[in-house]
Amino acid sequence: MTQSPAPVTRALMRVLTGGSLPLPLSLDHELDELLAAPVDPRDRALALLLTYDLLSGPLQPASRLARHPAVARVQWQLESAWLDELDAIGMPADMPIQQDLGAPVSPDRVVAALRSLAARDRLPGVYRWVARQASHDELVAFLALEGGPDAGFDDLVAACQVGLTGRPKLELAQNYWDEMGGGDPAAVHTVLHDRLAAALTMPRVPREEQPVEGLERVALGGLLAANHWLQPEMLGALGLIELQAGPRCRLVLQGFERVGAPRDAYPFYEVHAEVDPVHGRDWVDNAVVPVLAEHPEWAPRIVRGAWWRSLLNARFFAVADTQLRRAAAGDSLAA
Numbered sequence: 001m002t003q004s005p006a007p008v009t010r011a012l013m014r015v016l017t018g019g020s021l022p023l024p025l026s027l028d029h030e031l032d033e034l035l036a037a038p039v040d041p042r043d044r045a046l047a048l049l050l051t052y053d054l055l056s057g058p059l060q061p062a063s064r065l066a067r068h069p070a071v072a073r074v075q076w077q078l079e080s081a082w083l084d085e086l087d088a089i090g091m092p093a094d095m096p097i098q099q100d101l102g103a104p105v106s107p108d109r110v111v112a113a114l115r116s117l118a119a120r121d122r123l124p125g126v127y128r129w130v131a132r133q134a135s136h137d138e139l140v141a142f143l144a145l146e147g148g149p150d151a152g153f154d155d156l157v158a159a160c161q162v163g164l165t166g167r168p169k170l171e172l173a174q175n176y177w178d179e180m181g182g183g184d185p186a187a188v189h190t191v192l193h194d195r196l197a198a199a200l201t202m203p204r205v206p207r208e209e210q211p212v213e214g215l216e217r218v219a220l221g222g223l224l225a226a227n228h229w230l231q232p233e234m235l236g237a238l239g240l241i242e243l244q245a246g247p248r249c250r251l252v253l254q255g256f257e258r259v260g261a262p263r264d265a266y267p268f269y270e271v272h273a274e275v276d277p278v279h280g281r282d283w284v285d286n287a288v289v290p291v292l293a294e295h296p297e298w299a300p301r302i303v304r305g306a307w308w309r310s311l312l313n314a315r316f317f318a319v320a321d322t323q324l325r326r327a328a329a330g331d332s333l334a335a
Contacts, residue, residue, distance in 0.1 A: 006043025052222030199264035233305025
């Protein structure tokens with residue numbers, strides 16, 4: 001069921017579609033009043049995604065407003081509140097490293113922490129359900145929400161490498177080149193995903209219809225890409241994606257076999273099932289470890305970024321699992 005855009009999102013949309021600069025004082029005052037109170041998480045995620053569209057989405061007339069003071073104020077205040085919430089959620093007690101950003105940490109402990117997080121929820125229940133039980137329509141409904149194991153990953157990698165040097169920059173360049181299909185236009189990962197969507201007649205779920213957990217999972221990439229000072233966290237978050245994607249993709253492929261999905265649906269998940277385990281290893285060995293040799297103070301922050309991704313992943317997969325299974329149970333009762 002479509003939910004109406006929340007107040008901050010509505011006001012921001014008027015900023016972006018009004019086309020008048022400077023802003024009318026009434027709209028400026030409205031934003032001040034809205035931001036003075038805590039903002040609902042759904043409203044916050046939708047509004048932040050609008051600001052990230054301006055910075056890194058397809059070019060649009062409103063893109064020139066990305067750094068407008070009103071837009072920047074909305075982004076700053078919403079991000080600050082969200083970062084405070086994320087930091088307030090401590091890492092699991094059994095992690096090899098905690099969130100003390102001032103403590104020196106060895107590279108070995110960072111690698112152990114990243115691999116511990118990757119193993120913690122490598123195969124969420126919803127993927128096992130997709131592999132073993134979901135009907136064709138249920139599988140497609142999940143993939144429409146999931147957006148692929150690493151939606152938008154190519155642009156995120158491009159943003160993450162800015163300012164890096166040496167082996168880390170080369171590793172991210174190699175990763176990006178793989179996202180580009182090694183130079184073959186037909187093998188570019190976004191093109192493969194388009195083929196998948198066409199083969200399965202997969203709908204594009206509007207943001208207004210997505211669960212807030214899904215919105216936040218996507219918005220995390222925008223948060224990290226839009227704030228260069230969060231580069232250590234971005235290295236950790238993207239590294240976790242690579243460490244976890246391969247086994248999940250293999251479960252999706254099992255689901256394809258079971259429901260008789262068309263052949264054109266396979267290549268996107270096949271390539272990720274094959275290369276992402278290698279990407280995960282190489283990201284850790286050739287990007288994270290060399291970065292830590294140059295910036296040892298980044299250690300807890302890299303793990304913090306991976307923890308954020310792990311946390312938002314877990315929330316999203318739990319909600320998707322519940323909603324899809326409930327819908328499947330309802331269909332069974334109706335039948």
